[in-house]
Amino acid sequence: MIDRVIQEKAARTMVAINAAIRNMRLYPITSTATINSVDKALQSIDHILETEKSLAFAESEKNLLIFGQPLSEKEQQKPQVVAFLDLLLNFSIKNLSFQRGMLRDEFITFLELLIARPEEISQKGGLKSLIAEKRLSHIIIDEKVFVSMDEDQKIASKDEKKLDIEETFAPMVNTLDTVLDYESKDKVSRHLATSMAKKDEQVLGTVLTQKTEGELGEKLFSHIIEALDDEKFERLIFKVRQMFDDAQKNANKSEDAQLIRHAYQNMLKSEKGEQLQTRIRERKAQEKTQKQEYKTKLLAGINSLIKGEKSAFQDKELMQTLPATVTQMFSKGQERIVEVISDRLCEGLNIKVAAVRADVANALASCLEKFPEQFRQDTITRLMPKLIHWISRKTSLTPAVEKIVRYLMEKAKELIKNNQFVQSEQILKAFHSVRYGKSQREENFRDFAGKMLETIADNDITDHLLKEFRFNQENKREQASRTMVFLAEYAADPLLNLLKDSQHRSERARILQLISDIGPAALPALSQRIEEGKPWFFMRNLVLLFGKVGNESHLDIVKPFLSFDDYRVQREVLNCIYSIGGNQRESIFSAILSDAGDQLKADAVGMLGAMECRTAVPMMIQILETKTLMTSKARNELEEKICNALGNLMAQEAIPCLVGVSEPKKGVLSKRNYSEKVQLAAHRALEKIRAGKVKGR
Structure with missing residues (x-):
């Protein structure tokens, strides 16, 4: 059996629902009285749904049941209960339940159905059908239920009366x-x-x-x-x-x-009938007066808004009423006034008070939603710079922000399709800033901005941009390139496809530069592609890009390619490590001196020398002194670079070795024979070391 406290809360909720329905019948949906009563009813429902999965009402033999349990006979006679029961009976509702997760719009739509005449609802297919049609998934009527009651709770049937x-x-x-x-x-x-x-x-x-x-x-x-x-x-x-x-x-x-x-x-x-008619006339007169006062107040608020008076933005009721008001203005051909209202609301987005600013944003977003399609597009175009500036300053995602961002997203796609790349760039730049910028923003806002960029970068848009990027048919290649930069990671994958297939060096160079400009946002696509392997030239370009946009955390991705079967890729890996390796560079290059071939060792020696890495000197000396059975061009180049590096490092401990290289012993007893270029390099290294030693003294 349901807790008595919960049942009492449900009874109070029923009263609040009655009040909301009554006010919706008497006043406009945008009036303060209606809004407050609807919000109160919804809050009361939500409070119950915090602990219960649903709030259930039912009618059985002209009695009201709450959570399957009947009210007492005394409670059944209360006017509020009778009124609610009449509501159920008029619409032939046997049971009604509100489910957890019900949204405000769902609740309002349901109430709007209830204030209609039952015969009108019947002509449209019935209440249950309309609820399904309007997708009010959290409001259930006439669902089969089985109620268990104690003997003293049973409700007499007609046969028992x-x-x-x-x-x-x-x-x-x-x-x-x-x-x-x-x-x-x-x-x-x-x-x-x-x-x-x-x-x-x-x-x-x-x-x-x-x-x-x-x-x-x-x-x-x-x-x-x-x-x-x-x-x-x-x-x-x-x-x-x-x-x-x-x-x-x-x-x-x-x-x-x-x-x-x-x-x-x-x-x-009857006397009561005449009194009732008098009350109804007085009530209608009062309602007429209230409506007139409301209309007068509304017109005054709109005039204040049109004049640009900031006090208008603080009128919460006015802000809530505007969407319905502009709809009426369209029906009267007052589009010019709507334009002015839109402009003023956009100006109100800069109000300092956050709560007022939020009301203005909600009003603007809801008004845009009510505009005819072409009028909305024209309005977005006119207000675009101000809307972009507003979005760029936002830190959280609200329903108003979401609506306006979606409108801007559609505008960006339209501009790109019309080759208006510079104009679209303004929107993309704002989205890019939200998605990747350093300013603190809520994570769901960043994710949403990313989703909008991804939506813009569909196949049609990327194909259109790549076509201009490749062939420059509209003479807007640079503009198309910048557009793709702001599409960031969502343009990286199509660009990498083109990079892999391109047969022109100049085109590949442009692609590499463009992906470099995209920056770290391209890393997810790079990481995925490098796992695919060959061809070698594509691997080399991917490694090159890691060197430009990656960081030390990506070393584990590129290091395995030091053993790639093409030296050109290996060489690019060294360049990448030199660019992003940080403190790990010395140990990686030193390891190469032990394990790699002479050609790659020579490159590593050059980089160790450029890094002024003195810890590598003993290993360089060891390589230089190691006897080889035969020489090669790669070996000679390695030895020459070692001599140069030792000289640059002022490695005094290398003097004996360098003397042996520069003045080798003749004959069969000599340890090594060095090429003339190596001997000359050793001689220059000795001169540099000795000169530095003298200068140091």
Whole structure:
């Protein structure tokens, strides 16, 4: 059984829902009264759904059930309960539940259905069908449920009721009228009226529209009406009116319609009926006055906004009303005024107060949503610089930001397709800044900006950009290139495809430069492609790009290619390590002196020398002194570079070795024979070391 506290909260929620429906019937959806009552009802529902999966109401035998449990007889008689039950009955709703996760828009759409006339809903396929059509997935009606109750909670069915009103009431009254005297008739009538007044409007409507004859029937009619309070009488009047409308539609119930019409007219002629009509007239007059005051206030607010008065932005109700207002303006051909309002709202995005700025952003985003397609596109074009500036300063993703960013994304695609690359670059630059910039932004905002860049860079857009990049047909190659830079990682993959297939050196050079300009954003694509392996020239270019846009963390990706089967790739790996290797360069290059071939060793020696790495001197000396059975061009180049490096490093410990190289012993007893170029390099190294030693003294 549901907790009593939860059931009481649900009952209060029902009252809040009633109030929201009432205000939506009386006032515009954008009015403060309506907005506040809707928000209050939604908050009440959400509060229950924090602990419960759903909030369930049901109707059983003209009784209201909350969470499958009936209210007490006393609670069933409360006006709020009766009104809510009438709502369920009018729409033939057996059960209704609100599910966890319901959005505000879903709730409002559902309430808008409930304020319509039941017959209108029926003509459109019924409430359940409309709920499915509008995708109100968190609002369920007439779902089969099974309710378990204690014996003392059971609700009597029609078969268990003591009276069948339609069959017994009128004959009973007519019979009593013939057997009772005048005084008895009055007493019996008042007694019956007191009892009947406690019944719900459905029962009372059935009673009062029965065909009775004689004085008792007239007295009972009047006494029942006298016994009702004003609220219940008003609900009864509307119930009887509905019964009349329903009977009129049924050709077989024309006689019933006349009886109901007669009862309805007599109720209106009664004292309570006249009082009700007076109240209705006063209420309508009040509503008319309120609507006029509201309209006057709204017009004043719009005029204030058009004049550029900042106080207009602080009018929360005005901001919430604007989307509906501009829709009406379009129907009246007032597009020019809408343009001015759009411009003013865009200016309001710079208001210093964050809460006011948020209201303005929501108003602008909602207004744009209401605009006709072409008018919206023209507005986005006109406001684009200011919107871009606003987006660039935002740090979090709100519904308003999301809507406006999507509109800008569509505009960027349109501009690119029309070869307006410079204009599109403004939007892409803002998205790029959000996605990759150093300013602090919420992660979901960065992710969303990335998603927008990815959406822009679809196949049609990238093909269009690559075509101009390759063939320069519109003489806008540089502009197309910058556009791809701001598309970042989402342009990198198509560019790498082109790099792999390109047959022109100049084109490959342009691609390499473009990917370098994209920067670290291209690294995911590079990491994926380098795993594919050959051809060698593509691998060399990938390694080259790692050297330009990578960092020390990418060494593990490129180091394995030191053993690639093409020296040109190996050489590029050394260059890459030299560029991004940081403190690891010395150990990597030193290891190469032990393991690699002479050609790669020579390159490593040159880089160690450029790095002034003195720890590599002993290994260089060892290589220089190592006896080889035969010389080669690569070996001679290695030895020459070692001599040069030792000289540059002022390696005094290498003097004996360099002397042996520069002045080798003749004959078969000599350890090594060195080429003339190596000997000359050793001689120059000795001169440099000795000169440095003298200078040092």
